[in-house]
Amino acid sequence: MNQYSYETNKQLLQDLMQQVDISDLEELSQEANVARLQLIRIQRGLIRNLSVDAIARIAKALNVSIDSLVETFVEQSTENTKLQKTENRDALTACQQEYQKLQQEMLEQQEFLEAEFQQASLETIESWLLQWPTAVAAVHKNPQLPAERLLSLVKPIEQLLKQWDIKTIASVGEELFYDPQYHQLLKGTAEPGELVKVRYVGYKQEDKLLYKAKVSPVEISDEG
Structure with missing residues (x-):
């Protein structure tokens, strides 16, 4: 009462x-x-x-x-x-109205942040975005076009990954000791600490693992 x-x-x-x-x-x-x-x-x-x-x-x-x-x-x-x-x-009605208002504000804030993020990302890869389709068309017309000439076009993507603090795990062709936490076998078997070769790089963002590097056991022919 x-x-x-x-x-x-x-x-x-x-x-x-x-x-x-x-x-x-x-x-x-x-x-x-x-x-x-x-x-x-x-x-x-x-x-x-x-x-x-x-x-x-x-x-x-x-x-x-x-x-x-x-x-x-x-x-x-x-x-x-x-x-x-x-x-x-x-x-209760007042609380519900306030809750709905906060939800709407959060939604608008999220949309604003997403738009800002997209805009910043587009600005970083602008040169690639504009030039890559032309480069692809050129390769279709001339398959003998040296691939090395296309590598410079990928630099904006590399720059974007750098801004996001995304780093590669090893490099293609690198031989290293097998670590199942960061490596995924494409074929065969391997015990932790055994030598493997990187076929596809992996990625991590600070301490967060994004993609494991794909590896295969080093065979005798590889060592030779």
Whole structure:
């Protein structure tokens, strides 16, 4: 029960007491021959918790009918309950609206950050984006075109990976000791620490593994 309801019930009981010249709860308790706790319960909107005998004694002391006494405080309790429900509903609605507002703001912020990220990435690979299709067309027309001439076009991609702190795991053709945490066998078997050759590089971003390097066991012919 909220403070407003308590104060309202307290005042209602006080008004009834004044009508019969009863000064306080102690006097009413004696007049009605009921425990003071019973009167406090009425103030707290708990008249339904009183026994019929206690309600009858209090009604007689206040010179009102039992029905009138019960209706006064039950109606007040009901009104307070309705008021409380309305307040709770309004508070819930306000919270829901605030939550929806925050969701919308977060969505807009996410879209803004994604747009900024895409724009920055496009600016980094702009030269590749513009020149690569022309280079591909040139290769189709002249398959003998030296691939080395195309390597410079890939530098923007390498620059982008560098900005994202993405690094390669080993290099193609490198021979190193097999580590299953960072290496994936393409064929055959190998025990940790045995020599393997890198066929496809792997990638990691700081301490996060993105792709394992694909390797194969070093055979005798490889060693020769």
